[in-house]
Amino acid sequence: MATIKARGQITIIDQNDAVSFQAFIGSNLPLSQIYTKDTNSYLPDWTTAPYLILTPQLFISGVPGDSISAAGKIKPGSAKWRKDGTLLTNGGSYVITPAAPFTLTVKSNENVAGGTVKYQFSAILVDPNNGLETDFSTVISFQTLQNSSAGLIAVVSAPDGVVFKNDKVNALRVHADLYRGNQVDNTLVNYKWGIQNGGVFAPTTAGSAAVSGAATVVLARIDNVIVGSKIKIGATTYTATTVNTTSKSIGVTPNLTAAVASGAAVTSPYYDAELGVNWALISADPFFNGITGFATNEITVPNGAVLNFESFKCLIKDVDPNSGTTNQTAFDILSLTDFSDPISIDIAAPAGTIIKNGSGSIALTAKVWQAGVEIDTGGTLYGYQWVRYDANGVIDSGFNQTTKSINVTSAQVNGKSTFEVRLMSLT
Structure with missing residues (x-):
């Protein structure tokens, strides 16, 4: 895979x-x-x-x-x-x-x-x-x-810094505190930690029936479903390989291991309603690469869990039944950057990053680097997966580009858009 x-x-x-x-x-x-x-x-x-x-x-x-x-x-x-x-x-x-x-x-x-x-x-x-x-x-x-003296505010900090500077830094801590006024409140509070993941979506259902062995499934709603999204149907978790925004048909791997009834529950296995879409709830699942402390106010993030850069969100909930803010939540976000990864990727835009007067286009090319040398100049060693975020940070599910170089048109930039490229192994 x-x-x-x-x-x-x-x-x-x-x-x-x-x-x-x-x-x-x-x-x-x-x-x-x-x-x-x-x-x-x-x-x-x-x-x-x-x-x-x-x-x-x-x-x-x-x-x-x-x-x-x-x-x-x-x-x-x-x-x-x-x-x-x-x-x-x-x-x-x-x-x-x-x-x-x-x-x-x-x-x-x-x-x-x-x-x-x-x-x-x-x-x-x-x-x-x-x-x-x-x-x-x-x-x-x-x-x-x-x-005020009763308000809740969450503050997330990085006691060891936010950058993996070299291979000697094996892990970084991310710490969260809930403040009530200017005092830390750490009694009868719950902590949830999430890592930003563009493919996490809210629960939906199958839009039509599908037979066992099928390579596609139709969803009732495909908001935030992108290529690479993890999709759970029944007891099996699949990976989305294609997304058709018109038909709402999702290609999956492996093929469906059981028949899917119309209206059957389809979920994102790492979705949490309080964290919201595009955030994966951190757990002991191997998907999170050994992050620990996710039920406490401090997680420890190994360098293997940060691919170039990752954002972490801590949501803190007051569960004191005698508190005036019981069941209220507060959250904060912090990002870590890894400079010890052997492979990095940049995006080159030779014509600039501005489309003027709503016309024209911009060419973007993924540049892959290893040890200061550009590799895969022909775009044959790796796969390239592009993601578009609109001005509000919402993923465009219909933007599915998989080549080393892409052409961004004015129709794809409404005010401001952010384009992310992911370098994928071919095996």
Whole structure:
């Protein structure tokens, strides 16, 4: 059975001769603060140790590990920090390390009574092969949530960071807390963890009968069903190989092991009503590659469970029967990135990523890399599975492209669309 080997999304594509790289900003504190108006207090409080410490990270294709501190990679004097676009200087509330690792320490609560603040790190990368200089920048955002003494807010953080930097990082922890006001509530609360999965759909039924051995089944509704979706009918779980949005016919592998009656229940085996569609409820199933702690407030994610990048959602429910918020839920989301995978995939858009005046088209090509070298240039070693998300992040079930290069038309971009490509093994 084919498996996903790598995955990429169209974001920023570099079409010059510079090295391929990505930059991040790591934080020692969660990306959310709780501001309680009743007590005029913040949690966590950036005015007390350990303060907020931001550390840039730079990953270059073909170069193992974080390169931000590697000699000769960053042009001297080019590193700059900005807050909401304003250049920061050393002193007062800010402590800036002018040399590697270029950390920024913030000693004040920047969001007065709530809001969002963005910190930007920028520098010039020097290509050691040819001396070519490339400007780059990366941004991290923090949100301050205003809370009353009784309100529930979930905050998810990554105590060990959000990046698998090299093969020595075997696992990362993702931690969740439920705040009531500015206090953590960890009594009589339940935790559910989900991992983002574009093929998870809400329960539906068979639209017509199908005989045992058939290679297709018709569904009453195909919302969020895509190629690769897991489909459970009776006691058997199948994989969707084709999706016909007109007939609502789904190709399945293996062929149906038993007859299917019209109206029979058809489910996504990892669907949970509280997490919602496109989120798979994490369990001990081998599908989740050994993630543990999914019934607690902290999961441990092995590097094998993160394919390039994965988003995790924790939904926390108050089950205290004597609470004024009993059965209410709150959730938060956090993403992890893996730079230790041997194969990665990017999307090239030579003509740019903008369709003007509702006309024209854009060619997208999946570029596969291993150890800094492009492989499968002919598109014969792997399969390619494309997914389209609309401006609201909803999957287009009718978009089924399976070639290395695709052509995106103006009709497929209504305001804004995101295209994801998945690299599939051929066996």
